[in-house]
Amino acid sequence: MFGSNGWRALGLSLALAPQALADICATLKQGGIDVEYPLTLDYSNDLTKYWSAACGDLKPTCIAAPSSAAEMAQVIKNLHDVETLFAVKSGGHMPNNGFASIQDGLLVSTKNLDQVDYNPDDHTAIIGPGLSWEEAQKGLDGTGRCVVGGRLGGVGIGGYMLGGKSSWLGV
Numbered sequence: 001m002f003g004s005n006g007w008r009a010l011g012l013s014l015a016l017a018p019q020a021l022a023d024i025c026a027t028l029k030q031g032g033i034d035v036e037y038p039l040t041l042d043y044s045n046d047l048t049k050y051w052s053a054a055c056g057d058l059k060p061t062c063i064a065a066p067s068s069a070a071e072m073a074q075v076i077k078n079l080h081d082v083e084t085l086f087a088v089k090s091g092g093h094m095p096n097n098g099f100a101s102i103q104d105g106l107l108v109s110t111k112n113l114d115q116v117d118y119n120p121d122d123h124t125a126i127i128g129p130g131l132s133w134e135e136a137q138k139g140l141d142g143t144g145r146c147v148v149g150g151r152l153g154g155v156g157i158g159g160y161m162l163g164g165k166s167s168w169l170g171v
């Protein structure tokens with residue numbers, strides 16, 4: 001079917017091609033990142049945490065939930081090497097399918113980026129993008145400080161701050 005040149009060309013193009021078929025879920029898991037697969041409790045539970053049930057009906061191949069900025073950087077770096085479609089989810093209040101949800105791709109959940117670190121010296125707080133506004137406020141309880149965020153407590157920090165809030169709602 002192929003002459004030897006044809007096989008050589010095919011071999012070369014496969015060697016140079018991005019790892020289109022690489023299993024990014026397995027790669028991330030091997031790298032120590034929390035990865036959830038279908039038919040597990042965590043995976044199913046995560047898909048219930050959308051404001052729109054239609055978003056939760058989309059089934060990602062797996063859900064990766066990095067626990068630190070370094071792990072998130074590792075996820076992004078690994079995504080450079082593959083052609084896998086992906087979506088990022090924070091509070092899951094974006095109603096459009098495919099924005100913070102995905103069918104047959106990688107869902108990156110920020111749920112483990114959930115810290116509230118308040119610094120009383122300069123009155124600043126580092127708030128993880130996986131929290132909801134309600135959770136962020138609870139984390140500040142006792143500091144005498146409050147956050148100005150979404151009107152509903154369940155709206156996520158990540159999407160509200162970066163993914164497009166609707167500030168015309170007056171918050």
Ligand SMILES: Cc1cc2nc3c(=O)[nH]c(=O)nc-3n(C[C@H](O)[C@H](O)[C@H](O)COP(=O)(O)OP(=O)(O)OC[C@H]3O[C@@H](n4cnc5c(N)ncnc54)[C@H](O)[C@@H]3O)c2cc1C
Nearest residue numbers: 088090091092093094099100151156158159160163165166
């Ligand atoms: C019931 C309801 C009430 C609302 N109330 C208000 C309100 O009072 N005021 C207001 O301004 N808006 C309001 N919104 C709109 C809401 O702020 C936006 O939909 C916001 O994007 C939701 O953020 P999320 O983290 O919950 O959503 P997600 O669905 O998790 O994310 C929304 C988008 O942001 C992206 N994203 C999430 N995290 C990150 C990240 N870390 N880095 C980059 N991109 C990221 C996602 O990929 C997605 O495209 C409301 C929406 C609903 C459904």
